[in-house]
Amino acid sequence: MTGDALKNPGGGAVVWKTLVFSGLGFALAVGALLGVVGFRTSGFVLTLVPSQVLPMLAIFALLYTALAGLCLLLTAGARRRGGSARASERAVMTALFTATLWAALVLMFLPLKGAEAFVQADTLTTLQLNVIGLAVVLVVGLVAGWVLGRVLSAVLSALRRRMGRRGILLLGAASAVAAVLVLIVGVQLRSGGTGASGVAVAAGETPRVAIIGVDGCDWEKLGPLVESGRLPNFRRIMERGAYGPLLSEPPLVSPRIWTTIATGKTADKHGIRDFINDVGVPVNATMRTAAPVWDIVSSFGLPVGVVGWYVTWPVDEVNGFVLSDRLHSLLRGPVQMLQSLGRHTTNERLESFGAFTFDAGYKRHGEDELRFQLNRIVDEPLRWGYLRDAIYTRMSTTLTPGYRPVFSAVYLRGVDFVQHFFWQYADPEPFGGVSEESISAYGEVINNYYEYTDVLLGRLLEALDDDVNIIVVSDHGFKARLDLDPGRPQLTGRHDVAGVIIASGPAFRAAGHFEGATIFDIAPTALAIMGLPVGEDMDGRVLLEIIKREHLAVRPLSFIPSYEPALGKERGEVGSTMDDAIREQLKSLGYIE
16 A cells, blocks of 8 residues: 555545455465464364365455455545545454454353363353453453554554555565465475374375264164164175174273273373263363374374364364364254254254154153153253264264365264163163153154164265275163162163274275274274374274284384373363353263262
8 A cells, every 4th residue: 555545535545455455464364374273272173274275265355355345434434534544544454453363262262261260250150251251352352453453554654654665565475475385384284294103104195094983882772773774884884894892991981981992091091080070070181191093193294083072172283173072062052043944943853763742841841740851851862962963973074075184083972862861762671661652752762863873974984985994983882771860760771881893994804793892992903004103001902803914914013112202291170161061961961960
């Protein structure tokens, strides 16, 4: 922007130059930053891949140009009355900085990062803490945006006086080139690293592995449904690979076991022992003391993709993407709103799992009434599982094709939820007294949810492609709970020690049924398939009996004493504004008192 143009209060040059340069400038600056650090909050992290750069820059340029245009429209009257063009420029800069800071701060702190980590106020509710935190974020963003806007405007004015038109254009062009170079280099540096062993690997030469966790999947339910043809995707990978029981380890606590599956280590080593820690805080990734597979793979510069895995909030930085196990809580409401605008509402979709009609006003009845209890298990565990699994599957299938992660992990939880609460209707004989009406209405919910999970599995397999080695696992199985809790009479299913493993893909033998696998073996086997060293301090073994000999001939087993010294991270326990809701959900499921 030239000094002559600025002297003309209503000059068109002021308008279009402010629009173009501010839009492109902010897009390049923010793009360069994201190329280095990626999109990151406590709830998710996404590093950029080359195919995302141009679309991202185009979107940012459009957004910033539109915001600058709006700001110029709001200040047009002042310019016509003889106001300073520099005042309009300062307003534009202030608006762009403020919008950028607001977006960053809101994503970083609310509600994904808990206010309790910064504020100790026992008299305030979670909602009040969120409101206070949001107000602080908005005020800080506004003040910081105003200061930065004025500083940038003053710097530009000083440069114009000293450098003239040609010098400003050259400086702008050099800055744009520098931003593009930083963006390109930042994205490229995400590949080709070396891991803790100092071994360099190339993503294109590394076999891909995907672990798909289905919480509570049980052979007594899965097997007959596969044989009857109701689960074609499960059947397809079973026919092409190896399958059998996966022995778990008591206590059968889901976060403990899923962290063992991800690390190959006992709870004493990885630090996650229960749903909550000793002081009542729901477990999170800051309490984990062992490296999960995705951290190990990422350390080699290989792309990873992790979606919804238990105990991943707050997320750690990786090469690829991690969507934490708490992200879905923010999206349930918007998803239900979108479904209400479509052909089938969320409630109608829930009714498709059985022969019941859901009463959305069930809370007007007493909690001890059967109709309250029946509708509640639809409204809570079934709804929770359905929305959670739908959200994370859609996220995984959307991100996976673009990133093509060498290692993927997706966690589906709904099977566990419905088996806890609908077991007596699927298997009424051990309980006695279950009405025929209830059996007719709810008896197929579990089987239908397995069918729904099979559909989700099919979508995940399609997004992963045929070159991926698939390992489907469950943390435990299920059985009838006959020692019913009078306070939770609908909680009729309980965990059993034997879960499920299905391994299929280019590296696996079509071995059919096999036995002897444990939850400790999954991480070592995944690393071995990728040709990466196995930690000698892992408590499991590589499942050699189901891996093709020719695969091992090309990628023989190798070991490293431990990944922990190189990948160990400082841990500082944090709380979350979600902790209260998580504790209430755990109480509803009977996991804590």
